[in-house]
Amino acid sequence: MKASEAEILIVPGYTNSGPEHWQSRWQNKLGSARRVEQAEWSKPVREDWVQRVVEEVAAATKPVVLVAHSLGVAAAIHAAPHFGNKVAGAFLVAPPDVANPDIRPKHLTTFGPYPREPLTFPSLVVASRNDPFGTYEHADDIAAAWGSLLLDAGEAGHINTESGHGPWPEGTMVFAQFLSRLKAPE
Numbered sequence: 001m002k003a004s005e006a007e008i009l010i011v012p013g014y015t016n017s018g019p020e021h022w023q024s025r026w027q028n029k030l031g032s033a034r035r036v037e038q039a040e041w042s043k044p045v046r047e048d049w050v051q052r053v054v055e056e057v058a059a060a061t062k063p064v065v066l067v068a069h070s071l072g073v074a075a076a077i078h079a080a081p082h083f084g085n086k087v088a089g090a091f092l093v094a095p096p097d098v099a100n101p102d103i104r105p106k107h108l109t110t111f112g113p114y115p116r117e118p119l120t121f122p123s124l125v126v127a128s129r130n131d132p133f134g135t136y137e138h139a140d141d142i143a144a145a146w147g148s149l150l151l152d153a154g155e156a157g158h159i160n161t162e163s164g165h166g167p168w169p170e171g172t173m174v175f176a177q178f179l180s181r182l183k184a185p186e
């Protein structure tokens with residue numbers, strides 16, 4: 001699948017993705033990409049975030065490819081049972097351990113625990129060995145439950161601007177390869 005053949009939905013996490021974040025850069029470069037906007041970025045409400053993802057997928061006129069980061073992964077996974085056959089794939093980066101009672105800010109736990117049912121579309125989880133919001137072991141466990149391929153990003157922090165992943169050229173290459181293997185849903 002080519003980017004032009006899909007609607008690429010950018011699903012940012014807590015506090016949104018700033019202008020230097022790789023998600024914002026990808027959105028600006030890909031003509032078929034648009035962001036799932038949330039009414040409240042700094043005090044996320046699970047039901048509201050999930051509903052916005054469901055609405056954006058439903059509004060799509062082409063096959064959807066989700067590009068979710070951090071808490072956006074949780075919103076996308078909770079929304080997945082409502083997608084029908086519109087999603088061609090999901091690129092899931094730095095999933096936080098939303099069931100961890102020690103996660104901060106505390107209200108992120110309202111997005112946990114993750115559903116563990118296998119996803120009905122191809123997915124790739126990109127996880128770091130030193131993500132402050134979730135262990136690699138946790139990412140490995142949920143990726144296996146979802147039937148996702150897991151990509152080890154090494155010591156990459158939270159794979160965001162703060163960890164030096166503004167441009168993230170490696171991510172761009174991995175996403176291009178992932179996209180090239182997708183097919184439109186039947």
